[in-house]
Amino acid sequence: MRVKELFIQQNRVPVTVEKSKRLRSVSLRISPQGLLVRGPANLTEEEIQQFIREKERWISRHWTRFSLEGHRRAKAIExxxxxxxxxxxxxxxxxxxxxxxxxxxxxxxxxxxxxxxxxxxxxxxxxxxxxxxxxxxxxxxxxxxxxxxxxxxxxxxxxxxxxxxxxxxxxxxxxxxxxxxxxxxxxxxxxxxxxxxxxxxxxxxxxxxxxxxxxxxxxxxxxxxxxxxxxxxxxxxxxxxxxxxSGQQGENPLPSKRGSGKEKTND
Structure with a gap:
């Protein structure tokens, strides 16, 4: 298994290549962690590059979505x-x-x-x-x-x-x-x-x-x-x-609200 980074339509995407004798075809899976390419043991670097080029638009679309989600997540948590x-x-x-x-x-x-x-x-x-x-x-x-x-x-x-x-x-x-x-x-x-x-x-x-x-x-x-x-x-x-x-060292990160009466929500 090899991990590298590729520029795919101006996006820097981590790419992991996984080969196995049990596999007969090439497949792609993308997640917030990067792109996973799985294929037969005899899969060549040229074939990998060609397969990725054919799927560039699909990869770019999903990677952009993951990047936006990560940005919104960081902002919501902050x-x-x-x-x-x-x-x-x-x-x-x-x-x-x-x-x-x-x-x-x-x-x-x-x-x-x-x-x-x-x-x-x-x-x-x-x-x-x-x-x-x-x-x-x-x-x-x-x-x-x-x-x-x-x-x-x-x-x-x-x-x-x-x-x-x-x-x-x-x-x-x-x-x-x-x-x-x-x-x-x-x-x-x-x-x-x-x-x-x-x-x-x-x-x-x-x-x-x-x-x-x-x-x-x-x-x-x-x-x-x-x-x-x-x-x-x-x-x-x-x-x-x-x-x-994570990174909060077990402390309650929320601000304390003092001196306010309880206003119940609808049950």
Whole structure:
């Protein structure tokens, strides 16, 4: 396995080459870490270069997207910024002497989202806050699914809220729906798009033109929300990522919010 850097349409991209006797064809895989080229053991450097040239536009497009995501991620983390229903908030916290019920754990004060937690759990602030988001997601998404399904006159099974890294939603052959809790951080129109997307899978378990036509009949501008989710979805909850605390030396990085009364959110 060899690692090098190549300039691909003015982008400096790390390239890893992996050869194996078991492989019969050449494939490419791109991630935020770089480009992975996999192929047969007898794959030559010239063949690798040719294959990359043929895919330059595809590589450049995805690498640019990863670069923008990395920039937005760094900015969101630096500003300690989080979103709820698409609105940005600065995180703050107050420490209490006893445990705080999950539904009472957060209140909003201007442009701040204030987390209330037991003093002994200060180092677990991410877990405490994520539990509140999960609670909100179970309340909000289940209700919204029921409202939209009733409007569309369609029947579904169960609704499950999950902690998923790559999927925003899914629909099983048994008509059970699953959604990512992070959707409550998104604008309501984006949340509705994902719900409609999965409800349309109740009739079309694929992504055929017939499926997208069904989505378009309900949300004519669905492409706008689909693209927005692809470009901005991940940055909305970066501060709750497990690796956010790297370099923080275990300290709570959020500013303390003192002297403010609790204003409860809707349960």
């Amino acid at each position: 500003e300690k910024r989080l979103f709820f229903y698409g609105k940005p908030y600065q995180l703050a916290f107050t420490l209490e002497e006893k445990a705080v019920p999950v539904k009472e754990r957060v209140h909003f004060s201007g442009d701040q989202l204030v987390l209330h937690m037991e003093r002994s759990k200060e180092k677990d602030w991410q877990k405490e806050l994520k539990e509140w988001f999960l609670f909100q997601a179970k309340m909000v998404i289940g209700k919204r699914v029921a409202e939209i399904a009733q409007h569309l006159r369609c029947q579904y099974g169960t609704v499950t809220i999950r902690d998923q890294k790559t999927r925003w939603g899914s629909c099983s052959s048994r008509k059970n729906l699953s959604f990512n809790w992070r959707l409550v951080a998104m604008p309501t129109k984006v949340l509705d798009y994902v719900i409609v997307h999965e409800l349309c899978h109740l009739k079309e378990m694929n992504h055929s033109s017939k499926f997208w036509s069904a989505v378009g009949q309900i949300i004519p501008d669905y492409l706008v929300h689909r693209q927005w989710l692809k470009e901005h979805g991940k940055e909305m909850t970066y501060i709750l990522d497990e690796d956010f605390l």
